[in-house]
Amino acid sequence: MKKNIVIIGFMGVGKGTTARAFSKRYGIYNIDTDDLIESKENKEVKKIFAKKGEEYFREQEQATANWIEKCVCGTLISCGGGFYKVNNLKKLGTVVLLDASFEWIHNRLKTAKNSKAKLAKRPLFAEEKKAKALYEERQKAYRTLADVIVDVENMTLDEQIAFIAKKCNIKV
Secondary structure, eight states: OOSOEEEEOSTTSSHHHHHHHHHHHHTOOEEEHHHHHHHHHTSOHHHHHHHHHHHHHHHHHHHHHHHHHHHOOSOEEEOOTTGGGSTTGGGSSEEEEEEOOHHHHHHHHHHSTTHHHHHHTOGGGSSHHHHHHHHHHHHHHHHHHOSEEEEGGGSOHHHHHHHHHHHTTOOO
């Protein structure tokens, strides 16, 4: 198993925020799978979805997972909400689920300083009822795949990253 930490969870749960804070505290590089795809495609995720469709985007996620498996070690990997579907996720590192209720995530996005941008960035969050159904569909899979589950609703950001470090044997 690679010594990567792979953060999964529903869109808007705070994977990027947690990854940046973790990286800063522990001096570990972090990469974001959506950022890697955007860079490769030279388009934002929402534009990839609009022009090429979700199926194409999922193919790009698998290609990204294959590259990570082959080339990346000692890194924190923040994944897009649907990245859990790649067929080699468990080979990428220790899988950490940031877990929260749909209501908590939706409220987090709605009350953020840049809430319009946060919601616009997530094409699958456009319709609340569909987003909630997607959340419910993904929850079981997230929990099944996770090596570590972090209850982000009941922990501060500092507590989250300390918990992840402890569970993943990162030396302070």
